[in-house]
Amino acid sequence: MLARYALAAGAALCLSVMPLLADPLPSWRDTEAKARIVAFVESVTDPASDQYVTPPDRIAVFDNDGTLWAEKPFYFQLLYAIDRVREKAEADPSILNSDALKAAANGDVEGLLAHGKEGLLEVLAVSHSGVSVDAFQADVRDWLESTRHPTTGMAYNEMLYQPMLELLAYLRDEDFSTWIVSGGGVHFIRAFAAEAYGIPPHQVVGSVGPADYEANGAPAILKEPGIFFINDKAGKPLAIDSRIGKRPIFAAGNSDGDFQMLEWTTAGDGPRFGMIVHHTDGAREFAYDRESPVGKLVRGLDEGPDRGWLIVDMAEDWGRVWPVSP
Amino acid sequence: MLARYALAAGAALCLSVMPLLADPLPSWRDTEAKARIVAFVESVTDPASDQYVTPPDRIAVFDNDGTLWAEKPFYFQLLYAIDRVREKAEADPSILNSDALKAAANGDVEGLLAHGKEGLLEVLAVSHSGVSVDAFQADVRDWLESTRHPTTGMAYNEMLYQPMLELLAYLRDEDFSTWIVSGGGVHFIRAFAAEAYGIPPHQVVGSVGPADYEANGAPAILKEPGIFFINDKAGKPLAIDSRIGKRPIFAAGNSDGDFQMLEWTTAGDGPRFGMIVHHTDGAREFAYDRESPVGKLVRGLDEGPDRGWLIVDMAEDWGRVWPVSP
Ligand SMILES: [Ca+2]
Ligand SMILES: [Ca+2]
Numbered sequence: 001m002l003a004r005y006a007l008a009a010g011a012a013l014c015l016s017v018m019p020l021l022a023d024p025l026p027s028w029r030d031t032e033a034k035a036r037i038v039a040f041v042e043s044v045t046d047p048a049s050d051q052y053v054t055p056p057d058r059i060a061v062f063d064n065d066g067t068l069w070a071e072k073p074f075y076f077q078l079l080y081a082i083d084r085v086r087e088k089a090e091a092d093p094s095i096l097n098s099d100a101l102k103a104a105a106n107g108d109v110e111g112l113l114a115h116g117k118e119g120l121l122e123v124l125a126v127s128h129s130g131v132s133v134d135a136f137q138a139d140v141r142d143w144l145e146s147t148r149h150p151t152t153g154m155a156y157n158e159m160l161y162q163p164m165l166e167l168l169a170y171l172r173d174e175d176f177s178t179w180i181v182s183g184g185g186v187h188f189i190r191a192f193a194a195e196a197y198g199i200p201p202h203q204v205v206g207s208v209g210p211a212d213y214e215a216n217g218a219p220a221i222l223k224e225p226g227i228f229f230i231n232d233k234a235g236k237p238l239a240i241d242s243r244i245g246k247r248p249i250f251a252a253g254n255s256d257g258d259f260q261m262l263e264w265t266t267a268g269d270g271p272r273f274g275m276i277v278h279h280t281d282g283a284r285e286f287a288y289d290r291e292s293p294v295g296k297l298v299r300g301l302d303e304g305p306d307r308g309w310l311i312v313d314m315a316e317d318w319g320r321v322w323p324v325s326p
Numbered sequence: 327m328l329a330r331y332a333l334a335a336g337a338a339l340c341l342s343v344m345p346l347l348a349d350p351l352p353s354w355r356d357t358e359a360k361a362r363i364v365a366f367v368e369s370v371t372d373p374a375s376d377q378y379v380t381p382p383d384r385i386a387v388f389d390n391d392g393t394l395w396a397e398k399p400f401y402f403q404l405l406y407a408i409d410r411v412r413e414k415a416e417a418d419p420s421i422l423n424s425d426a427l428k429a430a431a432n433g434d435v436e437g438l439l440a441h442g443k444e445g446l447l448e449v450l451a452v453s454h455s456g457v458s459v460d461a462f463q464a465d466v467r468d469w470l471e472s473t474r475h476p477t478t479g480m481a482y483n484e485m486l487y488q489p490m491l492e493l494l495a496y497l498r499d500e501d502f503s504t505w506i507v508s509g510g511g512v513h514f515i516r517a518f519a520a521e522a523y524g525i526p527p528h529q530v531v532g533s534v535g536p537a538d539y540e541a542n543g544a545p546a547i548l549k550e551p552g553i554f555f556i557n558d559k560a561g562k563p564l565a566i567d568s569r570i571g572k573r574p575i576f577a578a579g580n581s582d583g584d585f586q587m588l589e590w591t592t593a594g595d596g597p598r599f600g601m602i603v604h605h606t607d608g609a610r611e612f613a614y615d616r617e618s619p620v621g622k623l624v625r626g627l628d629e630g631p632d633r634g635w636l637i638v639d640m641a642e643d644w645g646r647v648w649p650v651s652p
Contacts, residue, residue, distance in 0.1 A: 056526060133567060190571050200382060201571025202528070208568055213560035213586055219593045221567045234539035241459060241547045242534055243569065245516050245527025260539055267545045 024170035026319075027163040033317040036310055037167065040273045044249065045174045051271040053249055055175035060250035061240060061261060062168070064182035064189055064206075066295040067254045067277050068197060070159040072286040073150065074109050074294055077188045078120075080143050082107060084127035098122055113293065125225035128209060132220045133187055140191035154322070157192050162323045164252075164277075168197055176250065179203045181240060183232040183257055187223065205243045207231045232257045237264035252277065255295040262300070262309060274309035276300045281315040284322075350496035352645075353489040359643040362636055363493065366599045370575065371500045377597040379575055381501035386576035387566060387587060388494070390508035390515060390532075392621040393580045393603050394523060396485040398612040399476065400435050400620055403514045404446075406469050408433060410453035424448055439619065451551035454535060458546045459513055466517035480648070483518050488649045490578075490603075494523055502576065505529045507566060509558040509583055513549065531569045533557045558583045563590035575599065581621040588626070588635060600635035602626045607641040610648075 028034040043051040044058065065071040082104045089096050089105040096102045100119030103111035112119050128136065144157045152159065168178050180199055182189055186206030193199045208231075210224040231239050237260050240248065251258070251265035252275040262274040279288050279295065289297040304311055314321065354360040369377040370384065391397040411430040415422050422428045426445030429437035438445050454462065470483045478485065494504050506525055508515055512532030519525045534557070536550040557565050563586050566574065577584070577591035578601040588600040605614050605621065615623040630637055640647065 186568065186571070202569065204571065211564050211567065213563045213590070215560075215586065215589060219563070219586075219590050221563065234541075237539045237545070237547065238537050241537065242512065243528065245512070245530065260541065260545075263541060264539070264545050 024173065025163065025166050027166055029317055029319045031313075031317050033310055033312050037273075037275075040250075040271065041170065041174050044271050053271065057246065057249065058171075058174070058176040059179065059244060059246055059248040060171050060176045061179045061181045061205075061244075061248045061252070061265065062164070063253035063255070063258045063261070064180050064184055065254075066279065067252055067258075068161060068164050068168075068180070069157070070149075070161075070285065071294045072288070075184065076156045076159075077184050078109070078123075079147075079156075080140065080188070081123045081127035082109065082112070083143065083147065084139075085123055088126060095126060101126065121225070121227065124209070124227075128185065128188075129223045129225040131223055133211070133223060134220070136187055136223055137191040140188055144192055154324075157196050158322065158324055160196055160323055161277075161318075162320050163318045165197065165323065167252075168199070171250070172198070177203065179205060179244060179248075181205045181231065181236050181251075181261060183207055183230065185209065205231060205239050234260045236261035240264065249273065251275070253300070254279065255297050256299045259299050262304075263307075266307060266309065274304070274307065275312060276304050276309055277312045278314060280313050281318070281321065283315070284320075285314060350499065351489065351492050353492055355643055355645045357639075357643045359636055359638050363599075363601075366576075366597065367496065367500050370597050379597065383572065383575065384497075384500070384502040385505065385570060385572055385574040386497050386502045387505045387507045387531075387570075387574045387578070387591065388490070389579035389581070389584045389587070390506050390510055391580075392605065393578055393584075394487060394490050394494075394506070395483070396475075396487075396611065397620045398614070401510065402482045402485075403510050404435070404449075405473075405482075406466065406514070407449045407453040408435065408438070409469065409473065410465075411449055414452060421452060427452065447551070447553065450535070450553075454511065454514075455549045455551040457549055459537070459549060460546070462513055462549055463517040466514055470518055480650075483522055484648065484650055486522055486649055487603075487644075488646050489644045491523065491649065493578075494525070497576070498524070503529065505531060505570060505574070507531045507557065507562050507577075507587060509533055509556065511535065531557060531565050560586045562587035566590065577601070578603065579626070580605065581623050582625050585625050588630075589633075592633060592635065600630070600633065601638060602630050602635055603638045604640060606639050607644070607647065609641070610646075611640060 025034055043049045044053040046052060062068055065075050085101060085104040096105055100112055100115035100122045104123045112123065144155060147156060148154065149156055149159060171178055178199055180189060180193060180203065184206050186204055186208055189206050190201045190204045193204050208229040210226045210228050212222045212224055214220050214222050236258065247268045248265045249271060250273045251262045253262060254277040266272040266274040279286055281287060288295060289301060351360055369375045370379040372378060388394055391401050408430045411427060415431040422431055426438055426441035426448045430449045438449065470481060473482060474480065475482055475485060497504055504525055506515060506519060506529065510532050512530055512534055515532050516527045516530045519530050534555040536552045536554050538548045538550055540546050540548050562584065573594045574591045575597060576599045577588045579588060580603040592598040592600040605612055607613060614621060615627060
């Protein structure tokens with residue numbers, strides 16, 4: 001009996017010390033949110049658990065704007081597009097041939113949005129087309145390096161959520177594949193996703209514009225005006241099916257544009273996890289939900305808890321927000 | 327000097343013995359084709375070589391029909407579609423409301439093809455829509471298990487090319503990712519690709535039909551009639567860009583539908599490999615190229631050699647064709 005007691009004491013010592021040494025989510029406070037995430041991951045990765053999921057089926061999908069990085073005052077891709085319209089108009093004012101483009105060049109985002117989808121397509125046509133994919137992504141990286149956010153003064157690609165970076169790494173350490181499933185443009189996100197999130201290009205699923213394959217001279221993929229596929233709302237489960245070909249077991253989002261992705265993910269058999277990042281932290285980040293023009297969150301708040309989805313309270317559940325102090 | 331000679335002799339012994347022990351391509355005869363493939367793989371995987379490519383960039387793309395499995399007398403997916411039209415018409419003859427559908431139900435493939443794309447879309451609407459993705463793929467697997475090829479008597483999913491299976495495995499062993507980039511439907515190919523080729527769903531890029539996300543009751547992805555994206559010719563590099571997001575370093579195809587994929591792949595900087603499987607073996611498989619209604623190959627034969635592409639002569643370069651003797 002003495003030997004067994006000694007063994008038990010040793011095991012208890014290990015159990016109490018190990019988590020402190022190897023907390024995979026140090027920027028998450030010790031609230032229910034963190035406990036639920038860890039309990040889920042531990043159950044689906046434990047071969048002895050009836051909740052065990054084999055690694056190829058450990059698919060985790062993440063919205064990007066407002067889930068992995070910030071989206072205020074407006075989607076960063078839109079701020080990029082507006083910057084580029086303004087720059088091009090300085091060189092050639094004749095390109096401002098619509099009220100939407102004039103609003104964009106004046107930095108009047110609300111005025112631009114008043115023109116709806118048509119206005120946005122005009123801005124995208126000027127800023128996102130007539131260029132090769134390679135040149136476009138180089139330009140996006142230039143912009144990310146040289147531009148600063150209007151209120152935080154941080155580079156846009158510093159405005160990543162440290163707790164979500166830790167969650168991505170934790171899941172990958174546990175043999176999940178991590179995917180971005182975003183309404184943002186796939187070429188835009190890929191320009192920084194590998195460096196920012198450790199997510200390779202093929203695991204970025206986004207909205208897609210038309211493109212043309214040009215083989216006179218050195219072959220190139222050229223971005224064209226218009227929109228081919230909008231990866232939002234019901235488009236997200238459709239893109240997951242078309243691109244990943246399996247139903248995820250873990251999905252995280254922050255707005256009602258993610259509702260169907262979480263619904264599709266969590267309606268599957270076996271263990272499932274749905275998470276909504278709720279922007280409650282006006283002091284460290286931004287506080288918004290039901291009334292916001294970006295990241296509008298109504299149905300997720302109303303129905304999410306009853307569906308078993310975790311509503312992450314940024315102010316309460318996150319010990320820090322940014323990777324680097326602003 | 328004695329020590330150096332001894333070392334050289336030992337090295338020679340290793341070099342002569344190792345390949346015999348571990349030939350990665352045993353069904354390829356010892357012709358130039360095999361030598362070129364092995365030389366390419368060895369150079370891009372050798373960290374001391376100036377041709378070295380890091381594993382994330384070791385992307386290899388393969389056409390499917392006629393490249394990884396057979397395609398005669400017609401694409402197997404078309405034979406599946408025709409079988410399903412005939413079965414549905416037996417239960418409800420009123421569905422045969424066009425000449426194209428009547429030709430399909432009569433097994434008259436040439437008659438069906440005479441109606442062009444519209445006729446094919448009618449057949450696909452009957453055989454490939456109004457069904458969930460899950461149910462469709464279960465049905466495809468049923469068909470693959472229960473149907474036999476009209477001339478070989480083999481199951482369709484036995485009509486894989488053993489040398490290509492070895493090539494896929496060899497590349498994966500050398501830390502390549504292997505992708506299917508096919509004009510076939512993505513849901514159809516995924517129904518068997520994991521088992522047949524060891525290629526997971528997300529690495530299958532194919533043509534895509536419209537789909538609908540339905541959430542009344544248990545959420546489902548429903549296949550709809552029509553075509554959303556045709557993954558052929560210039561569509562292949564566009565899909566590679568949209569889906570993989572990097573230019574491959576290795577591409578294999580068998581028809582002029584693969585021309586742009588090989589062009590795009592081999593026009594990149596650094597080491598590149600383009601391969602065309604030329605169907606020269608009427609005894610063991612089928613002999614066809616310039617005049618064939620499936621797998622038509624003209625430009626690839628005319629321009630491929632000057633572009634440095636390997637033209638694989640199935641009759642000469644392959645020691646065996648099928649995994650199992652017919
Ligand atoms: Ca969002
Ligand atoms: Ca082919």
